[in-house]
Amino acid sequence: MKNKLQRFLLFLVLLPKFGYAYDFAVDDFCYNILDSTKHTVEVSEVNTVDSDLYIPESVTYDNTTYSVVRITFFFQGNSIYLPKSVNDVDVSSLSVNSYWVDEENTVYSSENGILYSKDKKVLIRYPNQRSDVQFTVSSQTDSIADYAFAGCALQYVTIGCRAIGNNSFESTALKSIVLSDGVVSIGNLAFSRCSLLEMVNIPLSLEQIGKNPFHMCTSLCEIDVAIGPAHFIRPDGVLYTQDGKTLVCYPAGRKEEEYRVGYLTTCININAFAFASSHLKHIEMPNSVRYIGEGCFHNCKN
Numbered sequence: 001m002k003n004k005l006q007r008f009l010l011f012l013v014l015l016p017k018f019g020y021a022y023d024f025a026v027d028d029f030c031y032n033i034l035d036s037t038k039h040t041v042e043v044s045e046v047n048t049v050d051s052d053l054y055i056p057e058s059v060t061y062d063n064t065t066y067s068v069v070r071i072t073f074f075f076q077g078n079s080i081y082l083p084k085s086v087n088d089v090d091v092s093s094l095s096v097n098s099y100w101v102d103e104e105n106t107v108y109s110s111e112n113g114i115l116y117s118k119d120k121k122v123l124i125r126y127p128n129q130r131s132d133v134q135f136t137v138s139s140q141t142d143s144i145a146d147y148a149f150a151g152c153a154l155q156y157v158t159i160g161c162r163a164i165g166n167n168s169f170e171s172t173a174l175k176s177i178v179l180s181d182g183v184v185s186i187g188n189l190a191f192s193r194c195s196l197l198e199m200v201n202i203p204l205s206l207e208q209i210g211k212n213p214f215h216m217c218t219s220l221c222e223i224d225v226a227i228g229p230a231h232f233i234r235p236d237g238v239l240y241t242q243d244g245k246t247l248v249c250y251p252a253g254r255k256e257e258e259y260r261v262g263y264l265t266t267c268i269n270i271n272a273f274a275f276a277s278s279h280l281k282h283i284e285m286p287n288s289v290r291y292i293g294e295g296c297f298h299n300c301k302n
Contacts, residue, residue: 187213
């Protein structure tokens with residue numbers, strides 16, 4: 001009985017250091033075996049006070065050497081180094097100022113501390129601990145990954161890539177976005193909860209917009225559409241598809257209390273979250289409307 005109690009007390013002592021299930025621990029890292037035949041592991045937990053974290057390429061335990069291929073732990077610090085062996089990173093759990101990647105890594109690369117795909121065509125994660133307020137996504141980059149800039153301090157962004165992923169800039173400090181001609185698609189809720197964002201431009205090149213990308217942008221009063229053969233229009237300042245059949249987004253920062261859907265168009269569809277967080281008290285729907293997307297009136301308190 002005494003031995004059982006001692007083992008239980010030892011477990012309680014170790015719990016704060018390594019709080020969840022793991023296969024083995026070496027130094028400050030906890031590992032889970034992914035494939036016992038290929039000898040691959042993931043780092044599932046880390047316990048260190050160092051602000052600069054170096055992930056080992058391999059680890060030896062019980063006379064077996066394993067290759068570290070995945071990291072899934074939470075870490076907040078200055079920087080993280082990814083060895084050439086790592087091919088899967090849960091960036092949502094990392095809060096750092098810089099990413100550094102071994103040049104021989106075949107999946108990831110880094111430039112100026114920003115995490116990219118190996119060919120730098122996809123911007124995977126901008127360090128959310130940085131205090132910089134301005135950044136340009138180069139046209140050399142093809143796309144921005146989901147949540148790539150989420151929670152960043154950036155205020156002014158110019159985007160030159162073709163595709164913007166889902167929730168890419170969610171909850172950032174953005175005040176201004178410049179979408180360069182060449183941007184083709186914007187994913188679902190791409191700029192959601194950017195409460196300081198006041199104005200957005202829609203370039204002629206833009207062809208696709210997902211669920212209201214400006215969801216809960218409560219300062220957004222104006223959406224400017226480039227003059228020319230655009231895929232979108234803005235009658236009465238509200239964004240519609242070019243044929244007028246889909247209402248894409250009603251700017252949540254507008255102070256009007258009433259709005260008539262399709263006043264200058266024949267609207268059939270209303271996009272998901274289209275009126276979210278608006279000040280409207282009354283919305284008149286024409287008989288032509290056949291579809292209203294999810295969360296269309298989310299957080300409409302009036």
